[in-house]
Each structure stands twice: as structure tokens, then as C-alpha cells.
Amino acid sequence: MSEILFVNCCVRDGSRTKRLAEYVLKKMGGNSEEVNISLSDLRPLDKALLEKRNDDIARGDYSDRMYDQARLFSSADNIVIAAPYWDLSFPSCLKVYIENISVLGLTFEYGTDGKPKGLCKANRFIYVTTSGGRIGEYNLGYDYIHALFTGLFGFEKGIFIKAEELDIDGKDPELILKSAMNDVDRIIL
Template sequence: MSKVLFVDACARGWEVSRTYAVAEAFMNAYRAQHPRDEIEELTLAGLGLTYFTGKELEYRDALLARGGQADDYFKLARQFAAADKIVIAAPYWDLSFPALLKVYIERVSVSGITFSPEPDGRLRGLCRGEKMLLITTSGGDFTHEDLSLYGTALSYLRGICAMFGVDGFDYLWTHGLDIVGNDPEAILRGAKKQAAAFAESW
């Protein structure tokens, strides 16, 4: 049995988010394939997360200095570190993803919980995660673009996986939803089928 963390970073809400629709198809198929797995869904928009200020960083660092990793302040980091699999649903915005997801990652990036600095200056991941999956959608079509430029969300999350000790990274990217002449409903139907099929072996 695996523990799966599903992080919903869809700013528009599940009712209208096309990214969430694809992610929901994936999760429904995953649940059917893995009925014994424990799945936690985290909707970032409902958490009231804010970016760090200098004052809050002082508070956080003081907690860590006295070994306070078990404090409730770090519950998101502990939840992330305990997950065997992480699924992130986040739309493609401005070459990346909504800022709220970056804020969340900053909140779970905690020394002694998700990673540990080593004496030689390198970072050792502490998460038990086997793999992470990003599910994203975009209005444009970037399938023929240089992903080192247009896929910064992918390289960033791969780096986070390496830093935290998550072994693998996959992504499902639905392109072209807002291109004039395309049929977005047909594209979404195809994306949902692809996501459901991918869930069977993930």
C-alpha cells in the first residue's frame, strides 16, 4: 500500500479548471487500479499560504534551531516527506506554474524534514517518495519548442525531486487548448483518456 499526496494548485478551482479535469481523470483511474492506497488531496487555494517574510523566516529558523521539526508549523513538510507518490495538478502559466505552488514548495522545503545539508555542502534528500507526477495544461502548443526555455516547470520540479530524494519525475502536458480552430473539448477528452491509461501503470 502506498501513500499518495495529490496537490491541487489549480488557481481557477476544480469546477472550471481544465488541468484539474485531466488530473481528476488520472486520480479516478489510479484509485480504481490501487484501491488500497491511501490518498490525501491538498487544495492549495484553501490553505491561506503566504510567501515568507523576514520576520517569519526568523521564526522558522528559531524553531529549527531548537529541534522543532515536529511542530505543527511544519506539518505540510512532514506530509510531503511521508508520501510515497506525489501528484501535482498545476496549469502552465508564464513558462511555469501559478505562484501558489512555488509558495507551497518553499513551505515544504525544510531542513531536517525534506532534505538535509551535508558537511561537504551537498544536499541529501529525506523524502520517502518514489516518484512525482506533474499534470499541466496550456492554451498554446509547445510540443516543438525548446523545453529548456519553455519547460522551466519541468526542470524546476526535477531539481526539487533530486533535492528532496524523490526518485522519479513524470509529466502529462496537454497542449493547444486555446488555439483558434482547435476543438478544446476533444483535446480534453483525449487528455483524460491518456491520463487514465497512464494511471494504470504509474
């Protein structure tokens, strides 16, 4: 049975993004393993961590626990990311997660042509978000993740699931979420 890595970047209690992502996970079936990013002890790459990581990579030694997330990410059959739309993109904990999984030798390498080559098992990812207003042309969170996952990690495609305008007066968030779940039924086979 396929293993899904659920990268949960939802911060609020009662998160609607998480609800929508859970609907996606149910629809996909299979086992999922959740990493709750906003509650994790992942650290941004500061000077000391960056230097340690460079040394480890040079020696090919990935035994430190700090590489657990990169290992988990590269071995998952499927990836589902849930991240609310914050400040035109996503919560900073997702960027910290990205810094922790972008590890040369674990999630990507460089070919002899100098181009990056992905080392991840999954070939598609699903990105789930909800927003207070309209995302429109500023889909900066998904666009960034898509560029990184296809360009560096070798994914073939990304699927974008959204529920917009949840915080607009006069709109019914429950109805909007229901409609997004109908989209999920159509998009995810």
C-alpha cells in the same frame, strides 16, 4: 494501501488541469489526500517567518503547524501535482507551497559530503499541467519542479502529463483532453 498526496494548484472553477489530474488519480487507485494550495492559508517566507524557521531548525523543533505541509509531503507514498501553465511556469501559490515544504531536517538534509540528501518517502512524482498554447522549449514549471525534487528531495523520477493548445481557436479542447487521458493510460501503469 498507498497514500497519494494530491497537491492541487488549480485556481479556476472548472479547471481542466484538475480534471486531467483527477483522471490520473483514478488511474493510480489508492487513497488520496488533497491539499488545495490556492485556498490554503500558506504564507510566503517573509523576514519574520524565515527567522523563526531558522531558529526552529537550529533547535530541531518542528512542532509548529507551519511544518504540517512539509511533514505530509515527506511521508506521502506518491505525489501528484496539478498546476495550470501560467506565465511560462505555474501559479505563484505553488512557489509558496515549495517554500513551505523545503525544510531542512524534514524534507532534506545535508550529507557529510555537503550534498543534499532527500528525506521523502516517495521516489516519483507526477506533474499534470494544461496550457492555452504550446509549451515547447519553455517547460519552465515542470523543469524547475523536476530539478528541485530530484536534486534536493531525492526523488528518482518525475512523470510529466500535459494537454496543450486548449485555448487556440479552431482546436477542440475536449478532444485534446481525451488524447491526454489516453497518454495517461499508456504512461501510468
